[in-house]
Amino acid sequence: MPSDGATRTQGAPQTGRRSTTVNPRAAHLAMALHCVAEQSGEISRAGISAATGLNRSTACSLIEELIDGGLVREVRDTGTTTRVKAGRPGTGLGLRDDGPAGLGIDVNVDYTAVCVVDLTGKVRYKHVVSEDQRGQGTREVLDRIARLARGAQNAAEDDGLILCGSAVAVPGIVDRRGATVTLAPNLGWHDLDVAEVLPADVHGERATLDNEANFAALSEQDLIRDGASYLYVSGQIGVGSGIVLDGRLYRGAHGWSGEIGHLTIDRDGPECPCGRRGCLERYAGHEAILRAAGVTAGAGTMLGVRPTAELIAGRAAAGDPATLAALARAGQVLGFALAGCLNLLDVGTIVLGGIYRDLAPWIGPEVEREVRAAFLGARWAQPEVRAAAYGAEAPALGAARSVVRDVINDPMRWLAR
Numbered sequence: 001m002p003s004d005g006a007t008r009t010q011g012a013p014q015t016g017r018r019s020t021t022v023n024p025r026a027a028h029l030a031m032a033l034h035c036v037a038e039q040s041g042e043i044s045r046a047g048i049s050a051a052t053g054l055n056r057s058t059a060c061s062l063i064e065e066l067i068d069g070g071l072v073r074e075v076r077d078t079g080t081t082t083r084v085k086a087g088r089p090g091t092g093l094g095l096r097d098d099g100p101a102g103l104g105i106d107v108n109v110d111y112t113a114v115c116v117v118d119l120t121g122k123v124r125y126k127h128v129v130s131e132d133q134r135g136q137g138t139r140e141v142l143d144r145i146a147r148l149a150r151g152a153q154n155a156a157e158d159d160g161l162i163l164c165g166s167a168v169a170v171p172g173i174v175d176r177r178g179a180t181v182t183l184a185p186n187l188g189w190h191d192l193d194v195a196e197v198l199p200a201d202v203h204g205e206r207a208t209l210d211n212e213a214n215f216a217a218l219s220e221q222d223l224i225r226d227g228a229s230y231l232y233v234s235g236q237i238g239v240g241s242g243i244v245l246d247g248r249l250y251r252g253a254h255g256w257s258g259e260i261g262h263l264t265i266d267r268d269g270p271e272c273p274c275g276r277r278g279c280l281e282r283y284a285g286h287e288a289i290l291r292a293a294g295v296t297a298g299a300g301t302m303l304g305v306r307p308t309a310e311l312i313a314g315r316a317a318a319g320d321p322a323t324l325a326a327l328a329r330a331g332q333v334l335g336f337a338l339a340g341c342l343n344l345l346d347v348g349t350i351v352l353g354g355i356y357r358d359l360a361p362w363i364g365p366e367v368e369r370e371v372r373a374a375f376l377g378a379r380w381a382q383p384e385v386r387a388a389a390y391g392a393e394a395p396a397l398g399a400a401r402s403v404v405r406d407v408i409n410d411p412m413r414w415l416a417r
């Protein structure tokens with residue numbers, strides 16, 4: 001059962017927030033569409049009948065409905081000799097890539113990113129605007145989001161896609177309904193309805209909101225498919241995490257889980273935008289690493305780019321002592337915090353995302369060392385520490401994919417439009 005209490009269709013990976021219906025026809029449509037999604041191009045009507053336990057005429061009827069609704073297409077002959085329904089051969093079935101599409105938006109402290117994915121999860125459009133949004137008016141930032149969303153909508157339509165929804169990733173905590181940003185300290189936002197500003201004609205529904213690390217965690221498709229338990233830690237200006245237990249995102253009682261960046265490392269440490277002192281992100285966040293490495297904004301400007309994880313990685317690869325020391329220290333503090341999380345959650349994998357993905361060769365070993373020292377179960381089982389599959393694009397990608405997964409989880413909702 002997902003943490004948001006929604007009733008979901010059997011076999012559906014828990015990603016978005018919308019609940020699915022318990023109508024039997026709707027549940028069967030979702031089962032059939034899941035089979036197609038998991039074995040796109042490789043499964044026939046007969047295969048769906050076998051996989052779902054539904055009789056062949058029912059399976060064929062469901063597939064016809066999904067084909068007529070623009071979600072599934074016939075791909076090719078699977079080469080099987082199975083014949084179903086009036087002699088039809090075992091034609092392969094796949095998801096359509098010219099139907100519904102999802103819009104993902106990532107509003108972060110120093111950039112805004114949008115991306116559009118089709119039903120197969122493939123990225124069809126993306127656009128990133130780098131701009132430090134701290135100190136800007138809320139309206140200015142929201143107007144930028146709306147402009148980028150409209151641009152993405154136009155690009156999707158030009159590409160023959162139909163946007164069916166949007167999801168917005170924010171660097172903060174979001175209320176459990178996914179409607180309001182409760183608090184985003186680095187943006188200076190609280191109790192803000194971001195979804196309200198998106199153009200209503202983008203998708204005809206309100207956007208859903210979630211924490212950027214939660215959406216980024218959902219971009220790790222192979223782990224979700226395996227039903228894995230993992231902690232995705234995302235290094236940005238702040239540090240967030242997405243907790244995935246048995247393939248399902250754990251949002252917590254209020255939707256505020258995963259705020260690892262505000263774990264207290266030292267109560268007398270440096271001030272944090274959250275109002276407390278000595279939070280993890282003050283030691284292991286992007287700016288903390290830059291500062292410790294002696295990299296200033298000026299250095300980045302001279303290079304024609306803002307200081308980025310690539311810049312830090314380049315200095316580390318060149319053996320710069322200050323950078324190596326900064327990364328070691330950040331990795332130690334991060335590992336210390338993660339070992340505490342492991343003692344609580346016992347997840348099997350730690351995924352290093354955001355800037356930590358590029359910095360994993362230096363931060364990863366420090367994290368492993370700290371985990372070995374402080375995780376009680378380390379003698380018997382070492383959690384895997386791995387770099388994320390995607391970098392800065394992960395939150396927008398995960399957000400967009402959550403939208404199309406909602407269609408796969410509840411195709412009747414789409415078909416009824």
Ligand SMILES: [Zn+2]
Pocket residue numbers: 261262272273274275276277279
């Ligand atoms: Zn804090």
